[in-house]
Amino acid sequence: MGFGSLKWAVTSRPDGNTPKLQPLGEFGRIRRFFAPLATSSGALGLTDDAAILDLAPGQQFVVTTDALVEGIHFLSNDPPALIARKALRTNLSDLAAKAARPVGYLLTLSLPRSRDDAWVEAFATGLGRDQAEYSVTLLGGDSVSTDGPVTISITAWGVVEQGKAVLRRTARAGDLIFVSGTIGDAALGLLAATWRLEGLAPADSAWLADRYRLPQPRTDLGVALGPLVRAMMDISDGLVADLGHLAETSGVDAVLESARLPLSAAAAAVIADHPELFTSCLAGGDDYELLFTADPANVEAIEALGRQLRVPVTAVGRIVARLQDASQVRVIDADGQTVEIAETGWRHS
Amino acid sequence: MGFGSLKWAVTSRPDGNTPKLQPLGEFGRIRRFFAPLATSSGALGLTDDAAILDLAPGQQFVVTTDALVEGIHFLSNDPPALIARKALRTNLSDLAAKAARPVGYLLTLSLPRSRDDAWVEAFATGLGRDQAEYSVTLLGGDSVSTDGPVTISITAWGVVEQGKAVLRRTARAGDLIFVSGTIGDAALGLLAATWRLEGLAPADSAWLADRYRLPQPRTDLGVALGPLVRAMMDISDGLVADLGHLAETSGVDAVLESARLPLSAAAAAVIADHPELFTSCLAGGDDYELLFTADPANVEAIEALGRQLRVPVTAVGRIVARLQDASQVRVIDADGQTVEIAETGWRHS
Numbered sequence: 001m002g003f004g005s006l007k008w009a010v011t012s013r014p015d016g017n018t019p020k021l022q023p024l025g026e027f028g029r030i031r032r033f034f035a036p037l038a039t040s041s042g043a044l045g046l047t048d049d050a051a052i053l054d055l056a057p058g059q060q061f062v063v064t065t066d067a068l069v070e071g072i073h074f075l076s077n078d079p080p081a082l083i084a085r086k087a088l089r090t091n092l093s094d095l096a097a098k099a100a101r102p103v104g105y106l107l108t109l110s111l112p113r114s115r116d117d118a119w120v121e122a123f124a125t126g127l128g129r130d131q132a133e134y135s136v137t138l139l140g141g142d143s144v145s146t147d148g149p150v151t152i153s154i155t156a157w158g159v160v161e162q163g164k165a166v167l168r169r170t171a172r173a174g175d176l177i178f179v180s181g182t183i184g185d186a187a188l189g190l191l192a193a194t195w196r197l198e199g200l201a202p203a204d205s206a207w208l209a210d211r212y213r214l215p216q217p218r219t220d221l222g223v224a225l226g227p228l229v230r231a232m233m234d235i236s237d238g239l240v241a242d243l244g245h246l247a248e249t250s251g252v253d254a255v256l257e258s259a260r261l262p263l264s265a266a267a268a269a270v271i272a273d274h275p276e277l278f279t280s281c282l283a284g285g286d287d288y289e290l291l292f293t294a295d296p297a298n299v300e301a302i303e304a305l306g307r308q309l310r311v312p313v314t315a316v317g318r319i320v321a322r323l324q325d326a327s328q329v330r331v332i333d334a335d336g337q338t339v340e341i342a343e344t345g346w347r348h349s
Numbered sequence: 350m351g352f353g354s355l356k357w358a359v360t361s362r363p364d365g366n367t368p369k370l371q372p373l374g375e376f377g378r379i380r381r382f383f384a385p386l387a388t389s390s391g392a393l394g395l396t397d398d399a400a401i402l403d404l405a406p407g408q409q410f411v412v413t414t415d416a417l418v419e420g421i422h423f424l425s426n427d428p429p430a431l432i433a434r435k436a437l438r439t440n441l442s443d444l445a446a447k448a449a450r451p452v453g454y455l456l457t458l459s460l461p462r463s464r465d466d467a468w469v470e471a472f473a474t475g476l477g478r479d480q481a482e483y484s485v486t487l488l489g490g491d492s493v494s495t496d497g498p499v500t501i502s503i504t505a506w507g508v509v510e511q512g513k514a515v516l517r518r519t520a521r522a523g524d525l526i527f528v529s530g531t532i533g534d535a536a537l538g539l540l541a542a543t544w545r546l547e548g549l550a551p552a553d554s555a556w557l558a559d560r561y562r563l564p565q566p567r568t569d570l571g572v573a574l575g576p577l578v579r580a581m582m583d584i585s586d587g588l589v590a591d592l593g594h595l596a597e598t599s600g601v602d603a604v605l606e607s608a609r610l611p612l613s614a615a616a617a618a619v620i621a622d623h624p625e626l627f628t629s630c631l632a633g634g635d636d637y638e639l640l641f642t643a644d645p646a647n648v649e650a651i652e653a654l655g656r657q658l659r660v661p662v663t664a665v666g667r668i669v670a671r672l673q674d675a676s677q678v679r680v681i682d683a684d685g686q687t688v689e690i691a692e693t694g695w696r697h698s
Contacts, residue, residue: 049443050413055404064399065455067491094398106414108502148497153457155504
């Protein structure tokens with residue numbers, strides 16, 4: 001099939017010049033923008049069919065994959081460096097939620113021909129910046145042309161000590177429910193980024209839009225929380241929906257106290273003007289914060305960890321025994337009254 | 350962002366019924382069609398953020414990724430089961446070329462809304478069939494909607510004994526060059542599948558089209574060849590181009606004897622009628638056969654292995670010292686005359 005698909009296996013020349021290969025453009029992009037990101041010997045300089053990975057004795061790999069599509073997960077005119085970092089970070093967030101330390105990733109980039117070298121260069125620059133920040137390295141990839149939207153598929157892996165990965169399915173009645181950071185910024189940030197939030201201070205608007213465009217995977221916190229928590233996941237579909245996933249796979253119910261929801265100053269300012277958007281904070285997606293449950297005996301240790309790593313951790317509810325066939329997430333307000341959340345598929349009594 | 354992306358983390362209920370989640374369609378597809386493919390405990394039944402992988406002492410993982418795009422790597426009306434198997438097999442072919450035994454894979458499926466449940470079911474059935482044939486298992490994935498073409502990105506890994514992976518970069522002057530199977534069937538098969546080959550017997554046409562639609566990764570052969578060969582890769586961009594990649598990364602030149610090219614009976618029938626298509630066999634892509642070099646002392650052992658595994662292995666040329674700055678692939682005919690290959694980007698003297 002000729003060069004429709006350009007597997008990231010480029011030939012290298014000692015003089016560093018471009019070899020006489022067709023098409024120069026695509027090979028050139030890989031050599032110039034992506035090969036420098038492949039810093040581990042196992043990546044073979046992106047010149048082979050595959051990468052080679054080692055695992056230290058007593059460790060396990062944790063592997064995840066996450067894809068972003070233009071127009072769904074990011075905006076067409078988002079800066080390419082931010083798109084790249086978001087694509088990588090959504091995967092790092094999954095690893096953090098398993099208490100795994102990230103190691104490397106593979107990238108498949110489906111790109112319309114309209115995206116030029118400058119776009120790809122900026123995209124790769126974003127990856128390089130986050131590689132340094134999170135100590136991960138590119139291990140290979142594939143590059144394909146498409147008539148459709150930009151689609152970025154990343155497979156990332158990390159390591160944990162044998163048996164120490166934290167799963168979703170292990171929450172127990174009696175656990176407290178915690179979240180990291182602040183919740184709802186990304187949902188409001190998407191509104192801010194698309195000019196659908198009127199009257200918001202420009203600084204708040206920009207800060208919220210950044211929270212939408214650039215998740216903050218809680219890598220250090222996730223790894224450190226490992227021994228202290230019972231079940232963990234990251235919040236991507238929205239707090240209520242994801243708490244539902246966690247409850248369902250654990251066979252429990254959950255009670256979420258809406259008054260305890262940690263809001264950023266910017267989000268609080270929005271909610272003050274638009275109280276109806278509070279539901280978006282509870283149900284909106286893209287937070288990429290950690291959602292975890294723990295024995296109440298560990299509250300102090302968990303809060304101390306949050307202070308030490310400068311990431312707020314907030315208890316927002318509790319796990320209870322399951323009452324019906326399907327798990328329920330009940331949202332209650334400060335008076336203990338059930339709040340109806342219309343925006344999520346979960347049904348509340 | 351809500352349900353635009355449905356990460357393959359579905360909740361499970363003891364009674365096996367669909368939970369009260371929106372949207373039922375997508376979760377239902379994953380539960381019904383894909384979760385049964387996740388047969389290893391490390392996949393966590395596709396109910397978590399990630400999968401967990403173990404590695405036996407003394408082994409290394411070999412990881413590869415390959416994406417297929419509708420209209421480029423497969424035809425829109427190709428049977429979905431065959432598309433799925435091709436997507437998986439192109440990755441298995443990469444692993445075979447590293448002498449690695451395949452273990453598992455992650456799948457990202459970008460799907461237009463026009464593809465219905467029956468399409469997805471047939472796609473998953475194809476995966477299941479090849480999982481059984483190649484002893485691999487699904488370990489996770491992501492499912493996204495797209496306005497563009499169907500795009501399938503698979504990341505697969507296998508295992509090798511420590512230090513035993515065979516690379517591209519290790520060919521030496523004096524090595525013989527071998528290929529497995531027959532070459533050019535897929536290039537002619539694409540013509541056959543798109544009705545651009547006149548006068549071909551229907552059985553030959555169907556056989557060639559199958560060779561295009563369904564690669565035969567040489568897993569057993571690749572693993573067994575490991576100790577006998579010096580450098581190896583699989584042929585996806587075409588024999589001449591891929592031999593160029595192998596030569597370039599090894600810092601050598603290659604001489605390919607066109608008269609030795611192993612042709613299937615069907616391909617030979619096509620060439621008899623259309624001699625001009627011989628170049629397509631040399632330069633066309635999608636063979637997914639193994640291309641490898643070896644010390645001439647190993648010829649008999651290699652040929653014996655081919656007989657034992659019932660896969661032809663054919664010496665088609667030799668590796669020679671590099672004469673110029675860039676590696677050259679020289680194609681010669683039965684009389685030793687240089688053949689000009691116009692269809693590849695490689696320049697021949």
